[in-house]
Amino acid sequence: FVWQGKKLIADIGKMMSVQVIVEGSMNSSNPYFSSSWRRSFTGGFILDMGVHFIAGLRMLVGCEVVSVSAMTSHVDLILPPPDNLSSVFHLENGCSGVFVMVVSSRSPKILWRVVGTNGTLQIERGFQGQHGYLVSLYDANGQCKSSFFPFSGVTEELKAFFNDVSENTLKKGSQFVPEHRLSFVEGARDVALLEAMLESGSRQGKQVQVK
Numbered sequence: 001f002v003w004q005g006k007k008l009i010a011d012i013g014k015m016m017s018v019q020v021i022v023e024g025s026m027n028s029s030n031p032y033f034s035s036s037w038r039r040s041f042t043g044g045f046i047l048d049m050g051v052h053f054i055a056g057l058r059m060l061v062g063c064e065v066v067s068v069s070a071m072t073s074h075v076d077l078i079l080p081p082p083d084n085l086s087s088v089f090h091l092e093n094g095c096s097g098v099f100v101m102v103v104s105s106r107s108p109k110i111l112w113r114v115v116g117t118n119g120t121l122q123i124e125r126g127f128q129g130q131h132g133y134l135v136s137l138y139d140a141n142g143q144c145k146s147s148f149f150p151f152s153g154v155t156e157e158l159k160a161f162f163n164d165v166s167e168n169t170l171k172k173g174s175q176f177v178p179e180h181r182l183s184f185v186e187g188a189r190d191v192a193l194l195e196a197m198l199e200s201g202s203r204q205g206k207q208v209q210v211k
Contacts, residue, residue, distance in 0.1 A: 005112070016117060017097060045103045051187075058189070069208070085099070121135075
């Protein structure tokens with residue numbers, strides 16, 4: 001679904017604003033809640049869950065985040081701190097946006113929204129009770145075209161990974177180019193962005209450059 005959004009991003013014209021809202025449902029009934037390793041590093045579930053949505057953000061906008069300013073808080077004491085994050089970020093293309101994450105919400109929601117000079121692109125989880133993502137493009141006249149993508153998650157990621165491994169094995173010594181987003185460097189960049197937000201939050205919103 002993010003690939004589809006990336007294909008459509010050019011249709012909205014010049015980016016003016018980006019919003020990413022993640023309201024998770026992490027609580028004691030969640031199967032991931034009791035994973036001890038998720039509590040053993042700074043950032044807890046913000047870092048563990050958030051990195052996936054940061055990856056989607058970076059893929060969608062097609063450029064890097066250069067700096068962030070964030071505030072964090074710890075409200076639900078059964079969760080490791082912090083469990084809430086609100087951040088303003090600045091892209092290298094001059095656009096700015098917000099990344100808001102709540103680890104435990106009574107009404108879970110996931111939303112990416114990019115507003116441009118010629119329209120708006122929106123990706124939202126859930127559609128009429130279905131498990132998946134709705135990708136909507138609103139043009140300059142307010143008309144909307146939408147496509148629904150059932151949730152595939154890890155399955156598609158594993159397919160892409162195994163495909164690249166097998167292709168590289170079969171074409172050993174050739175100029176095979178693997179999927180860019182499967183690079184460990186890209187994963188490190190996703191983590192680096194969230195770490196910058198967490199650092200800013202620990203410094204009461206001080207602007208931090210993404211390393």
